[in-house]
Amino acid sequence: MNTKFRQVLKQVLVLLAALAGALLVGALFLLLAKSDPIKAYTVMFSGPVNDKYGITETLVRTAPLLLVGLGIVISFRSGIINIGAEGQILAGAIGATAVGTSLPDMPGVILLPLVFLVGGLCGAIWGGIAGWLKAHLSVNEILSTVMLNQIAFQLYMFLIRGPLIDPQEVSYGTGVPQTAIIPAQIWLSKLIPGTRLHSGIIFALILAVLVYIFLWRTSIGYRMRAVGAGPEAARYAGIRVEWYLVLAMALAGGMAGLAGVVEVTGVHHRSLEGLSAGYGFSGIVAALFGRLHPLGTIPAAILFGALLLGAEMMQRAVNIPAAMIMVIQGLVVLFVVSSDHFQRNPGSLAQLKAKVFRGNVDKEGGEL
Amino acid sequence: MDGIINSEIMIIILAAGIRLATPYLLAALGEMFVQRSGVYNLGVEGIMMMGAFSGFYATLQLGSPLLGIAVSLVVGALMGLLMALVSVTFKAEQGISGIGLYMFGWGLSGLLFRLYVGGITSVEGLKAVKVPLLSSIPFLGPVLFDHNGLVYTAFLLVPVTGFILFKSSWGLNVRAVGNKPEAADTLGVSVVLIRYQCLIVGGMLAALAGAFLTIGQANMYADNITAGRGFIAIALVYFGRWSPWGILLGSLLFSLADSFQSMVQVLGINFPYELAVVLPYMVTIIALAISYGRVWAPAALGKPFQRGTRG
Numbered sequence: 083m084n085t086k087f088r089q090v091l092k093q094v095l096v097l098l099a100a101l102a103g104a105l106l107v108g109a110l111f112l113l114l115a116k117s118d119p120i121k122a123y124t125v126m127f128s129g130p131v132n133d134k135y136g137i138t139e140t141l142v143r144t145a146p147l148l149l150v151g152l153g154i155v156i157s158f159r160s161g162i163i164n165i166g167a168e169g170q171i172l173a174g175a176i177g178a179t180a181v182g183t184s185l186p187d188m189p190g191v192i193l194l195p196l197v198f199l200v201g202g203l204c205g206a207i208w209g210g211i212a213g214w215l216k217a218h219l220s221v222n223e224i225l226s227t228v229m230l231n232q233i234a235f236q237l238y239m240f241l242i243r244g245p246l247i248d249p250q251e252v253s254y255g256t257g258v259p260q261t262a263i264i265p266a267q268i269w270l271s272k273l274i275p276g277t278r279l280h281s282g283i284i285f286a287l288i289l290a291v292l293v294y295i296f297l298w299r300t301s302i303g304y305r306m307r308a309v310g311a312g313p314e315a316a317r318y319a320g321i322r323v324e325w326y327l328v329l330a331m332a333l334a335g336g337m338a339g340l341a342g343v344v345e346v347t348g349v350h351h352r353s354l355e356g357l358s359a360g361y362g363f364s365g366i367v368a369a370l371f372g373r374l375h376p377l378g379t380i381p382a383a384i385l386f387g388a389l390l391l392g393a394e395m396m397q398r399a400v401n402i403p404a405a406m407i408m409v410i411q412g413l414v415v416l417f418v419v420s421s422d423h424f425q426r427n428p429g430s431l432a433q434l435k436a437k438v439f440r441g442n443v444d445k446e447g448g449e450l
Numbered sequence: 451m452d453g454i455i456n457s458e459i460m461i462i463i464l465a466a467g468i469r470l471a472t473p474y475l476l477a478a479l480g481e482m483f484v485q486r487s488g489v490y491n492l493g494v495e496g497i498m499m500m501g502a503f504s505g506f507y508a509t510l511q512l513g514s515p516l517l518g519i520a521v522s523l524v525v526g527a528l529m530g531l532l533m534a535l536v537s538v539t540f541k542a543e544q545g546i547s548g549i550g551l552y553m554f555g556w557g558l559s560g561l562l563f564r565l566y567v568g569g570i571t572s573v574e575g576l577k578a579v580k581v582p583l584l585s586s587i588p589f590l591g592p593v594l595f596d597h598n599g600l601v602y603t604a605f606l607l608v609p610v611t612g613f614i615l616f617k618s619s620w621g622l623n624v625r626a627v628g629n630k631p632e633a634a635d636t637l638g639v640s641v642v643l644i645r646y647q648c649l650i651v652g653g654m655l656a657a658l659a660g661a662f663l664t665i666g667q668a669n670m671y672a673d674n675i676t677a678g679r680g681f682i683a684i685a686l687v688y689f690g691r692w693s694p695w696g697i698l699l700g701s702l703l704f705s706l707a708d709s710f711q712s713m714v715q716v717l718g719i720n721f722p723y724e725l726a727v728v729l730p731y732m733v734t735i736i737a738l739a740i741s742y743g744r745v746w747a748p749a750a751l752g753k754p755f756q757r758g759t760r761g
Contacts, residue, residue: 222685412551
């Protein structure tokens with residue numbers, strides 16, 4: 083066995099231990115609530131792999147998770163912590179829907195790429211704002227992306243309740259906040275008839291490979307990772323740090339925006355309430371679980387897609403709220419970041435340390 | 451629209467402004483200690499959610515909002531302890547561990563609410579206590595001296611935390627640990643202990659801020675009742691330059707924006723609700739942007755302490 087393989091094996095074991103730890107703590111909470119954790123977990127883990135429905139629905143959730151996760155990989159590797167994917171998904175979705183519904187007669191060959199382009203751009207702009215604020219005004223990106231999430235959510239709700247509401251909802255007087263259906267020529271094709279599995283998953287898988295090539299085989303990707311590894315050193319080497327921070331956030335936002343487009347064109351065929359469905363946060367967990375590697379994020383996104391589906395099944399079968407999965411994901415994050423302490427391997431989260439407020443601290447720190 | 455801004459409405463807006471400053475103040479003053487000690491706790495929002503739920507549920511079960519507050523303080527201390535374990539003992543990256551804590555608190559409060567309560571239930575929360583004499587002053591009385599105990603507590607904590615941070619020896623230790631942990635360590639101050647203490651205090655105050663929302667304001671629990679206030683509180687610490695008086699100023703700025711925003715809805719002024727709600731979040735970003743260049747921060751903020759290395 084070569085060392086590289088051993089390292090990967092060790093990391094996988096640590097990650098599985100983190101997941102097991104999170105599930106164990108989660109089980110304690112279920113016991114406290116007088117629910118049966120064994121029954122709950124049996125449904126959660128067997129449901130998604132039981133039949134065609136489980137497997138296809140898992141992959142339906144994998145597509146947006148993977149896209150968001152890829153964006154997280156790009157931004158975290160560049161040293162910028164993006165937790166604004168929820169808002170970026172909504173920006174992408176509403177942009178795609180607006181273009182799709184306003185050009186119903188355009189042939190799909192032109193309209194579909196256009197919709198993807200506009201949706202991706204909307205997400206990129208929404209993410210880029212936080213990148214620009216960070217690069218030029220030292221605004222902490224974690225706080226700005228949280229605020230931008232709230233703003234995007236409210237604007238999105240305003241648009242689907244008001245200007246972009248489905249005219250049918252108005253004429254029937256039902257008033258459900260959702261837009262009109264996008265034209266059928268831009269619905270993503272179904273991979274397996276009779277299921278919801280659509281070609282968005284293939285799009286996401288191709289992008290994962292592209293992001294890997296971009297980050298590790300191009301000079302722009304190299305510079306972005308250099309900024310992430312140490313902005314001062316990168317600046318010394320002549321890299322325009324500010325520009326790469328904005329680029330990283332714009333790309334991350336663009337990926338999340340594409341996740342929104344895929345949800346619209348592949349699943350809902352319109353923008354509606356609850357479209358982002360927590361993918362913005364679950365995508366962070368998937369990226370961390372994939373060790374911030376684009377290819378590692380693929381199995382991680384499949385795993386968490388299955389867990390999200392399993393949690394929904396658990397809610398229906400044994401009446402344990404699906405909120406349980408958020409508890410487990412939070413614990414997974416805490417376990418994974420804590421396990422770094424015991425691993426100390428390069429390429430881990432260690433290179434992300436202490437980016438918070440650094441710009442300011444360096445300027446005039448030291449006063450007591 | 452003439453005559454809408456008369457003195458009665460001014461009193462309502464300003465009184466609400468004072469009341470709504472409470473959760474910001476409590477959470478931000480707690481986070482101030484945490485950051486002064488060199489740790490960056492991003493999980494405030496999650497702790498607030500846990501405080502909001504536990505305070506509400508204990509009040510519902512035990513029938514006393516005071517017991518509700520006590521329970522939320524314990525829950526907040528435990529959440530702070532969890533963050534301390536992850537970020538101080540295991541030296542985890544603090545931005546990401548904060549996100550983990552946020553998701554954990556968010557999920558757990560939602561899970562427990564669904565398992566134990568289920569639907570909308572109201573509780574008998576804290577009652578307003580009129581301060582004798584002072585509350586009968588015209589205009590100022592109803593604005594400042596007709597609130598529940600948590601509101602007074604939050605405002606009293608401004609000078610109290612200022613005294614603790616700048617005049618007590620513990621406060622000196624906190625600032626030393628946040629600025630020069632190696633030096634503090636050499637002088638026999640335990641960096642780990644101080645950071646644990648600050649995270650626990652910060653957790654308790656964040657939980658109290660959450661409890662205020664359920665048993666001091668809404669008298670019920672709903673999903674996402676904290677609505678990002680925990681994150682705004684972190685921004686306020688930054689905006690207020692890690693000082694209680696700066697935080698007081700920022701909190702009032704935000705709560706008045708909140709209060710005006712809700713009055714726009716109440717008065718039925720024709721303005722889309724969603725766009726009014728956005729105001730505090732935009733103000734937060736603007737506040738962070740204009741703080742640029744004139745901000746001093748604790749030097750060791752966000753850096754895990756490792757004895758024998760220079761931070």
